[in-house]
Amino acid sequence: MKSICTSFLFAFLLSHSIAQNIDFTLADPQPEIFEVYYGTAALGDLDGDGDIDLVQSGIGENLTGQSARVSVFLNNGAGQFTITVQNFNNFWTTERTVMSDMDNDGDLDLIISGSNRTDFYKNDGQALFTYEPIAPFMPSDAGEIIIGDVDGDDDNDVIQYGSLDQSNGFATLFLNDDSGNFTQSMSAVFTPYINARIEFIDLEGDGDLDLLSFGENENGEAQMSIYENDGQGNFTLFIDSNVNPLNAEKISVGDIDNDGDEDFLISGLSDNSEPNTLLYLNDGSGQFSTLINSPFPNIFAGSSAFSDLDNDGDLDLLLIGAEAGGIPNIHSIVFENLGNNVFLASDSLGGEYIAANAIADLNGDGKKDILIQGFVDDTNVYWNNTDISTGLREFLDVNISVFPNPSNGNFKIQWDKTSIFNLFEIFDIQGNRIYGETLSIQSAAEIELDIAPGSYSIRLTGENASANRSVLVEN
Numbered sequence: 001m002k003s004i005c006t007s008f009l010f011a012f013l014l015s016h017s018i019a020q021n022i023d024f025t026l027a028d029p030q031p032e033i034f035e036v037y038y039g040t041a042a043l044g045d046l047d048g049d050g051d052i053d054l055v056q057s058g059i060g061e062n063l064t065g066q067s068a069r070v071s072v073f074l075n076n077g078a079g080q081f082t083i084t085v086q087n088f089n090n091f092w093t094t095e096r097t098v099m100s101d102m103d104n105d106g107d108l109d110l111i112i113s114g115s116n117r118t119d120f121y122k123n124d125g126q127a128l129f130t131y132e133p134i135a136p137f138m139p140s141d142a143g144e145i146i147i148g149d150v151d152g153d154d155d156n157d158v159i160q161y162g163s164l165d166q167s168n169g170f171a172t173l174f175l176n177d178d179s180g181n182f183t184q185s186m187s188a189v190f191t192p193y194i195n196a197r198i199e200f201i202d203l204e205g206d207g208d209l210d211l212l213s214f215g216e217n218e219n220g221e222a223q224m225s226i227y228e229n230d231g232q233g234n235f236t237l238f239i240d241s242n243v244n245p246l247n248a249e250k251i252s253v254g255d256i257d258n259d260g261d262e263d264f265l266i267s268g269l270s271d272n273s274e275p276n277t278l279l280y281l282n283d284g285s286g287q288f289s290t291l292i293n294s295p296f297p298n299i300f301a302g303s304s305a306f307s308d309l310d311n312d313g314d315l316d317l318l319l320i321g322a323e324a325g326g327i328p329n330i331h332s333i334v335f336e337n338l339g340n341n342v343f344l345a346s347d348s349l350g351g352e353y354i355a356a357n358a359i360a361d362l363n364g365d366g367k368k369d370i371l372i373q374g375f376v377d378d379t380n381v382y383w384n385n386t387d388i389s390t391g392l393r394e395f396l397d398v399n400i401s402v403f404p405n406p407s408n409g410n411f412k413i414q415w416d417k418t419s420i421f422n423l424f425e426i427f428d429i430q431g432n433r434i435y436g437e438t439l440s441i442q443s444a445a446e447i448e449l450d451i452a453p454g455s456y457s458i459r460l461t462g463e464n465a466s467a468n469r470s471v472l473v474e475n
Contacts (some may be wrong), residue, residue, distance in 0.1 A: 001097055001380030014050075019237075022309050022316060022332065022336050022384075023346075023347055023384075023385045024349070024370060024384055024385065024386075025383050026380060026381075026382055027079070027381075027382065030380065031073075031081045032081060032300070033083075033381075034069070034379065035378030036056060036058025036060040036061070036373055036425075037059060037373065037378070038059050038094070039056065039091070039094045039373065040056075040058070040059040040112075041055070041056050041101050041358040041371050041379075042055045042358060043099075044360075046108055047125075047126055047344070048076060048107060048126075050077070051076070051208050051362075052306055052361060052362055053073060053127060054073040054077055054081060055071070055072055055099065056070070056071050056373070057091055057094040058094065058172065058356075059112070063159065068090045068091060069090075070086070070088035070090070070091060070094075071083055072084045072086050074127055076440075077363075077373070079362040079369070079381070079383075081347050085189065085325070086128070087131070088119075089119055089131070089304070091112060091117060092115040093114050093183070095114045095144050096113050096144060096145050098112075098145065098147050100147050100156045102122075102155075103122060103179050104155060105125070106125070106453065107122055107123040107125045109121060109141075109180065112394065113140065113144065113160070114290050116141055117143075118138060118143050118162075119137075120132040120135035120137065120463070122180065126202040135182060137174065137182075138160060138162055138164075138170060138182075140162025141164065142344060143160060144197060144198050144199050144350055146195045146198050146199060146200055146313045147369065147411060150175075151232050152231050152232060153178065154178070154206070155176040155177075155186065156176055158173070158174040158176070158189075158270065159171070161193060161213065161215065162196070162442055163447055167194075167218045169194045170192045171190035171468070172190075173185040173188035173190075173233065174474055175233065180461050185233060188234070190235065191225050192304050193213060193214070193216060193223055194216045194217070195316075196213060196214065196215035197213070197214045197215065197248040197250065198211065198213045198214075198251070199211075199224075199252075199253050199264065200253065201253045201262045201263065203226070203228060203238065203282070203285075203286035204286055205436070207438070208231040209229055210238070211225075211227040213227070215224075215247075216353065221271060222271050223245050224243060224244070225237060226238040226286070236374060237304065241286060241287060242287055245283070246269070246270060248266050249268040249269075249301060250267050250302065251265070254306035254315045254433070255423070257340075258313075258339075259282065259461075260423040261282040261283075262279050263279065263288075264279075265280070265296075266278050267298075267302060268300055275322070275324055276298050277299050277319065278296055279291040279296065281341065295335065295343050295344075295345060296319055296335065296343070297319070297323050297331055297333075298323060299320075299322055299331065300322060301321055301322050301326075301353050301355070302319070302320040304317065304318060304319050304320065305318045306452030309367075311337075315337055316346075317337070318334055318359065319331065319332075319333050321352075321355065326353070330351030330353045332351055332372055334346050334443070349372065350376075351376045352372050352374035352375070354377070355372060356370050356373050357373075358370075361384075362383075362456045369383055402458065402470075402471050405472060406471075406472040407472065407474070407475045408474060410446075410447070410449070411447055413469070418474075422462070423461040424438075424457070424458050424460060425459040425460075428454065435449065451473065452473075453473050455471075457471075
């Protein structure tokens, strides 16, 4: 991403709210994928054919007894999957699998972190992966990784937290040279945690990636830190955030109130082993307050995800896990975002425990589906049957212009001065936020993208309007 500059034109946007429930149904028949737990599921277009493929890890009895495996399934475009023959190292438990173009060749590579391994696999463009043994990532017990461009050089870097044992944690930033070669940064100093959970967050809406980190010290006590990025990969401990430590099992980040800054939801156990689910709202300066009268159950051993499930321009929530008492009290609930920090429990899916989830349009109907895998009900896919012709925000007389579209990476967005947008964001086909920038202009923006060819979603957000548009980037 290189530039945003002012321009002009006329358009008008009107939005209003109406009631709607998000609706999912269990796929019947289920796609032929493995029933696994203690693992991860990651979705993305691995073979460049325009549909969403699956990388799945975990333990399953239907593999070869109680065995572990990393598997790649290719989608036929209609939500039916075929397994490929691959040669991955086994991960008995997997903390995270991430897909991203790490070597700038236009396809999605893999980094997998789990039971005493963190491995890097390069994609040949046809979803065949080669292990890169020279990657410098640490072997880790309960390792955690995230990727993102922390230094503003248009490639994805890696932050890794982990522990060699219960008393020796580490936290490291690895910088990418744009070709998938990584060097440890000596300037980034993070407090290491055991059993860490980490996520990027834009604290102040300035477009760079700050860091949330939760974990335990050597005594098993909950700890947390927030680090502010200067945009060049230099991180400083952020003070007075009003966030309490938690033995976190999942952090989900997103601008849930469309105010131009990122909020986050965290679930896990307190120091007295009580389940907690807390939504922290950002005031725009990195100061957080918890949502009052939260409708979310207090869970542990689960997962969560923010995603726009009804195509209305705001982020809904999938929340999975167990309340106090464990397996008898498990949930997989979709909460619809009604605006003004109000959430409605809209659909209840099969309850799950020790769970992972992944969200993307699997059957090509333009709506995001849900995959859930876990200990209780194995692996299930749910089709999204929500009527997206109307929604909580129905946009009338929309005349936001994006041109040219398709584009070679340079395009313009134009709108009326009566619709004041203060946040510009771009999301990839999986719904991952890849860029955000605050706007001080009131009429239009000229965008220059430096990203891989593909389909992207543009979101404009302001005090009096919100709008989504799609753009196709070609070679």
